[in-house]
Amino acid sequence: MTLSAPTLPYRTxxxxxxxLVAGGxxxxxxxxxxxxxxGASVLVIEAFGSLGGTGTNAWVTPLMRNVSGGHNLNRGLTDELKARLIxxxxxxxxxxxxxxxxxPEGMKVVLEQMLLESGGEVLYHTHVVAPVMQGQQVSARHVSAQHVSALxxxxxxxxxxxxxRVVIDSTGDADVAVAAGAGFHGGDADGIHQAMSLRFTLAGVDTARLCSFLRSQxxxxxxxxxMHFWMVWGKGSTLEGLFRQGVEAGVLQERDGDYFQGFSVPGRPGEISFNCPRIRAEYNDGANPWHLTGAQIDGRExxxxxxxxxxxxxxxxESAFVGTYAPMVGVRETRRIVGDYTLTLEDILxxxxxxxxxxRNHYPVDIHSPRGAKLIHERxxxxxxxxxxxxxxxxxxAILPQQVSNVLVPGRAASSxxxxxxxxxxxxxxxxxxxxxxxxAAWAARDFGGDVRAIDVAVLQAEMRARGGYV
Ligand SMILES: Cc1cc2nc3c(=O)[nH]c(=O)nc-3n(C[C@H](O)[C@H](O)[C@H](O)COP(=O)(O)OP(=O)(O)OC[C@H]3O[C@@H](n4cnc5c(N)ncnc54)[C@H](O)[C@@H]3O)c2cc1C
Incomplete structure (x- = not known):
């Protein structure tokens, strides 16, 4: 018997x-x-029902500090976001x-307000499936740079x-760029990705008592x-003895001490947000739906x-309860596009x-390796x-994927x-x-027929500075 796949019709x-922004x-x-x-007409297409992605739906509550010489290196819209949140x-x-x-619940609202006030539109509960490609066949072996005409x-x-006219692929996994034919890398030299984590919160915490206990430790x-507290086996945390007791009592598994970190959350008294548990190593590919599903289940346990x-x-x-299991498992790294420039460790060092x-970046190399307990800081x-x-x-x-002319890939899938x-x-x-x-993207759509390589980057830098940026 021959099976044929149904041709799925779509209307344009x-x-x-x-x-078009794929992934809000x-x-x-x-x-x-x-x-x-x-000045561009903008549609942000997002799989979840809110903006912010990993920062909101994976509950990654602190923006990691990125300070050099006393200056925060990320300004512009980041400053406005922080001011509105405060x-x-x-x-x-x-x-x-x-x-x-x-x-993160406030962040969802602030981002949405800023987008709508700016004249942008959003389409929630919508998954980008595939790009519609247009390009010229120059020879049997060569196709000139193609562009995406629709999603x-x-x-x-x-x-x-x-x-x-222009697509910003901010899916984190370069879903659009890769489907459009861009090359990519994933994981380390063996293809092993950074560990995933399923963040959660504990509500109903007596934070005053917890604070004095942590100080006593x-x-x-x-x-x-x-508050910020942590325990990683062998790293000198004063909470290690308690974790050992927890393992001996059968409450914890050994791997639960591979990474444990808690933070208080502004606007949520009595609640602590945790940057853990780390997901078991066999589920390390956040672009694999079976790994993602396994991670969600393993994480909740x-x-x-x-x-x-x-x-x-x-x-x-004592009376704490789970405030949230993050709806989105936290994915640190999957596909990284091959861009016009690939940032390397040497560039950083x-x-x-x-x-x-x-x-500009001063945040260090920070690999959560699923291979063991060790958090590698190459400091x-x-x-x-x-x-x-x-x-x-x-x-x-580094945000320009090769092989496509009107796609940009900012975020964790940038070329690196x-x-x-x-x-x-x-x-x-x-x-x-x-x-x-x-x-x-707005300028490429307005002035250059979508060609993101036609931008004068010196003018872009001047515009970013005029908007408060530090580039
Ligand atoms: C566990 C963990 C802890 C971290 N800790 C910190 C920290 O303390 N501080 C810090 O600054 N950074 C931290 N990071 C890093 C940082 O949070 C992420 O690297 C960053 O948020 C990624 O941003 P992004 O825009 O590339 O992707 P995301 O924020 O993940 O955005 C991708 C968006 O695209 C949507 N999407 C994906 N595919 C599709 C599709 N096909 N169609 C439609 N929508 C789609 C997703 O729903 C999501 O909203 C952490 C990351 C993790 C996972």
């Missing part, structure tokens, strides 16, 4: 947008706002001037093609409103063990700068990068080696890459 919408996550939401503020009580500033902690999406309305805390541990061993948590820079050595006023830059070329990606992937860099991509 009559509208066309200047800029950390980079994509900001990209949509920036493009709309540049104004509504969903962000905070600790005594050290750290303004990076936020309430086929799926939602409760069925399959539809949404036409657009030598884990200094600013206040019950600004581990959350229940950690909750039982906290209730039994951490004073102040040598503090390389670029004439077409769109972002050792005398590389210039480790000076407190050092930084390296990310070139515009495995090591370099682990440094540049933090949220504020995704914002800044997204902001650059948004402005560039």
């Amino acid at each position: 919408l009559e509208r066309q947008w200047d800029v 996550g950390t980079a994509g939401a900001v990209a949509g706002i920036a493009a709309a503020r540049s 104004a509504r009580g969903d962000g905070g500033i600790d005594k050290g001037g750290n303004d990076n902690w936020f309430n 086929v999406v799926h939602n409760k309305g069925g399959l539809q093609a949404l036409p657009g 030598g884990q200094g805390q600013e206040s019950p409103d600004f 581990a959350v229940d063990r950690l909750t039982a541990f906290c209730r039994a061993f951490l004073p102040g948590c 040598d503090c390389r700068t670029f004439a077409d820079s769109i972002c 050792e050595g005398s590389a210039p990068y480790f000076a407190p006023d050092a930084f390296h830059e990310i070139p515009y070329r 080696s495995f090591e370099a990606q682990s440094a540049i992937r933090v949220q504020q860099n995704c914002h800044t890459m997204g902001e650059a991509a948004g402005i560039a």
Whole structure:
């Protein structure tokens, strides 16, 4: 018997947008706002029912600090986001001037308001399925740079093609760029990706008691409103003895101590957000739906063990309960496009700068390896990068996938080696890459028939500075 696949019809919408943003996550939401503020008609297409991606739906509540010489390196729209979060009580500033902690539920609202106020549109509960390609066959072996003329999406309305002039692929996994023919890499030299984590919160915590207990354990805390505590086997945490007791009592598994980290959350008194559990190594590919499903299940089981541990061993948590299992498993790294430039570890360690820079980074290489308990921070050595006023830059070329002319890929799928990606992937860099991509996309749609390589990057940099950026 011969089986044939059904041909699935889609209808093409009559509208066309200047800029289609595939994935309204950390980079994509900001990209949509920036493009709309540049005068483009913008549609952000998002699989979930809210913006913010990993920052909101995977509950990655702190923006990792990215400071050099006393300056936050990510400004522009990131500054506006923080100010709006603080104004509504969903962000905070600790005594050290750290303004990076936020309430993800507030972040969803702020991003949505900023996008809509800027004239952008959003389509939720919609999955980008495939690009519609147009290109010229130059010879039997060679096709000139192709461009995407529409995105086929799926939602409760069925399959539809949404036409657009420029596409920002901010899916985190380069779904569009790869389907459009762009090359990509994934994982380390053996193809093993960084570990996933399923973040969760504990609500009903007596944070004052927990704070004094942690202080008594030598884990200094600013206040019950600004707490950060951790335990990783063999790293000298004062909580290690308690974890050992938890394992011996059968409450925890050994691997539950591979990475444990808790933060308080602005605007959510009595709630602690956890950057764990780390998912078992066999599920390490966040672009594989079976791994994602396994990760979600494995993560929820581990959350229940950690909750039982906290209730039994951490004073102040006796009556705590799970506030949320993050709806989205936290994926650190999957596909990284092959762009016009690939950022490397050497670029980082040598503090390389670029004439077409769109972002500055001082956050270090930070690999959550699923191979073992070790969190590798390659901070050792005398590389210039480790000076407190050092930084390296990310070139515009790193968000341009080869083989396609009208697609930009800001965010964690930008063109970078495995090591370099682990440094540049933090949220504020995704914002800044997204902001650059948004402005560039709007200009490419308006002036250059969608060609994102026709942009004068010096003018883009000047525009980013005029909007408060630090490039
Ligand atoms: C567990 C964990 C802890 C981390 N800790 C920190 C931290 O403390 N501080 C920090 O700054 N960074 C941290 N990071 C890194 C940072 O959060 C991410 O690298 C960053 O948020 C990724 O942003 P992005 O825009 O590339 O992707 P995302 O924010 O994941 O956005 C992708 C969006 O695209 C949508 N999408 C995907 N595919 C499709 C599709 N086909 N159709 C429609 N929509 C689609 C998704 O729903 C999502 O909204 C952490 C990451 C993880 C996973």
